[in-house]
Amino acid sequence: MSTVQEVVTEAAVVEAVPKKAMTLGYGTSLVMLALLILVPLFVKNFVIFQLTMLLIYALAVLALNILTGGSGQFSLGQSAFYAVGAYTSAILMEHAGINYAVTLPIAGVICFGFGFLFGQPALRLSGVYLALATFALATAMPQLLKLGYFEYWTGGVQGLVVTKPDAPFGLPMSQDMWLYYFTLAVSVAIYVFSVNLLKSRSGRAFMAIRDNEIAASAMGIDVALYKTLAFGVSAGITGVAGALGAIAVQFVAPDSYTITLAISLFLGMVVGGVGWLPGSIVGSAFIIFVPNIAEGISKGLSGAVFGVLLFLVIFLVPHGARQVAMVAQQLIGKLRKN
């Protein structure tokens, strides 16, 4: 058995995505934003709640996208960071009586720290090993949350109930609608932050590491620092998403944050297109609505439908929604010429 592995012939971890292909143009972004602002005005409360969850999962998928599409590291453990964010927010609100909006940045910072620390051992790991370690993290997290020692804080198996906030300043809005616009504001802020992050010096460092780690370090990039930083940023954003999720669902319990959630987020990223940030919302829509449809066809079938669709995506549109968007763009371009 050879002990030397040729880096050149080795398969890439993630396909390199050019920086320009990672985001949308200004015009399209503004149209999307307008849609997101207007739609809730015309639908029922339950649909508004679903749209809120759509944004929240989109944030979590976006976070994974920065980690995987940006810096080329895997994580099957995003559910763990999501859980930490959710619990941070729930505990602060219910035990310390802190305002919900204030808990978001705290959850973000705590998760950033957690992710940064987890990134330290993850530094030594690449590819499948990293997937394995994060997979173990995700499966271990529900058991940690159920632990007797923390029961006073976490509520053990029972979980914690969170109160839903009212619209402030006497705005004439339902709770769901207020929460939707609140989530939308947070999401837009984080999206803008992410786009700028990837365009910055740090973003270029991430991508250099993704494309070739050895070459990146030869160019003077501190590989260890930027890899852990990517982990931290990703975990931080996931934590904020988790906190928002806790507020929207009004409940946190260990079994809401199993490996299934981590797998869903991973799936969302693949469907949305790895490295294409706007794809996050497509992926999020996929993981929220497809299981409902599948359950409608036959109960217990959602896993199989998920799996089959994932294979279809891998084989037919390996770049996910990005590929579809690109084809559409080309078609429109052709029509204009004619």
Place this chain on the structure above:
Amino acid sequence: MELFTNQVLAGIATGAIYACMALAVVMIYQAIDHLNFAQGEMAMFSTFIAWQLMQWGVPYWGAFLLTLVFSFCGGIAIERLLFKPLAKAPILTNVAGFIALYAIINSSAGLIWDFTIKQFPTPFGSSPFLGSQLISTHQAGMIGVTLVLLVLLFFFFRFTRMGLAMRAAASLPESARLVGINTSWMIALGWGMAAAIGSIAGMMIAPVVFLEPNMMLGVLIYGFAAAVLGGLTSPFGAVIGGFLVGIFENLAGTYIPGIGNELKLPIALALIITVLVVKPAGLFGRPIVKRV
């Protein structure tokens, strides 16, 4: 002291489960250089097949052999149909494929046989082994099966042309192709063997943990931990790793206060991370040197 020896013995007994699973994990890693996240589910599905055959009145060993054949063919079929086209794809795509497979198998097993817990028979009986209360004859039999499997694998890889060809195809595919080895089929063969070993593991484990679609998740994590501890390149290391993990789990449960059944998975997580950080090649694996 007696408590200690007893716990070590009990640890070896549970370790046999992990050793079996770790062996399957290492097998597939050798063949395709990836960790198969669906390995546990494939083993679970095979075990259900064996259970179904027995329900139809096939005797134990008949069902055992039929399941082995089915798993071997099933493993090859999965590779040919789903993963051969992905051979050149980025690692991410492969991991996504494994996860898809995991979801499909888990969900369809639940659909076919539903999620109620089922009894699975053991061929070795469950009376105490040699008068010891700690190890039952089933557990002793399981240890025996694991060791026999290990010896067979050792002879296969060391002394047969096919084993040599598989090793060559796994470590240096380009050169292997140049000397006339059909590397693509070697990979399929690796999948088949891993699936067959997994099915043996499943059938040995099922009497202990009971048969249900989610029975393998914990075992798989421990199997990964064992494989990582022993070194992902060494079947021998995987088995030793399995026993060590079993002993470690039992001792930690006995001597460290506050670690009971509820912390089983976090222990495995801590173990995986510690080994990967301190000694990434594992106890018996060979370190991989990268060349640009």
